[in-house]
Amino acid sequence: MWSEMFDLFLTSFNETLLMVAISGVVGALLGVPLGVLLHLTNRGGVLSHPLFNRAIGVVVNAVRSIPFIILLVVVIPFTRFIVGSSIGTTAAIVPLTIAAIPFIARLVESALREVDKGLVEAAQSMGATTGQIVWKVLLPEAMPGIVAGLTITFVSLVGYSAMAGAIGGGGLGDLGIRYGYQRYITEVMVAVVVILIVFVQAVQSFGDWLVRRISHR
Template identity: 70%
Template sequence: MSDSILFSPMFLEVFGTSLWETIVMVGVSGILGALLGIPLGVYLRLSDRGALLENGVANSITGWIVNAVRSTPFIILLVAIIPLTRLLSGSSIGTAAAIVPLTIAATPFVARLVEVALREVDDGVVEAALAMGASTWQIVWKVLLPEAFPGIVAALTITLVSLTGYSAMAGAIGGGGLGDLGIRYGYQRFLPEVMLAVVIVLIFFVQALQSFGDWAVRRLRHR
């Protein structure tokens, strides 16, 4: 493929579609991962030793499951949960199908980062809230989460950056997006210029995510 074909309207349309699929995969799985991972991270913190809802057995079991999913290479996870992916999305290939393993990979990642962010909240603030008669859930909503919010935003930024890389790997099994484009055109058709274009776009995409996340964290900490 020459440069004229690389920048042809037809190929640019394919490239634009692939970029949009990547944005959808990362965005939807990031939102779902946050919705599942943040409560899980809160529970891990609350059930820890010396915490408000201390439960050593439940905390250990939950932590083990979280670590097991986190330690599973994403490419293996993609293949291992194909039956679940097909059950939830109706297919094992395509953008919608890729969102399932991406969400499963994101959830424990978010949970651990949120747990770390909550650990950084000063215990004195929690003790003061307890002394004022606040309930556990009031402490969570009015103390822990607001105090840890900048750290949670930073955690979500890291998660979205990681999901971008995972979404490219999803292209290896027909997940769509820029990864699929790079494999089909750049690798299988021996078109290194396509692969280079995919890499450059992914670099700028990740840079934009990281810059926006850093900006949001700075604003929140300033407040």
């Protein structure tokens, strides 16, 4: 029995790792540019366009305001369209990614807002293009804040992935619900919680180390 449970825990942990990794990476690939766009088009930005910025901001805020457990259900038709199913680890990656994109975008926007405007103005006075300002001024200066924001996102995704288990999303959350809650095996529930805590601590510690390393360049 213990051998079977160990295999279940290993499989569930791998599923959680897969969900968090893919949704986090895809979310970053889409969320970081969106955050940069929000910053550039904000009032007083390099590409100032308040109306466009407000329109994007409304969409971002709307997605962020939806509780994840509800988002899981709302996007089921879209999930089926993308992966062909609404159940399982692959299916859970879709709502996780959708939740991550606006979250990352706002954190990136906040990090970019902390960059000294004098640096941007100096780059503009020397004839730098928008692309050069983004790649050579904004992103390098805001990188510690962006990495810290991504760390927060990955930690949040660990919790969201556990929540996805409520609708058969797989992973440690699904294991905890099926065995720990529905079958009243308290040891399984406790083990799932401990593993999630250790996992979150590992992600947060790595993120903090990376931020310190970037900040001391």
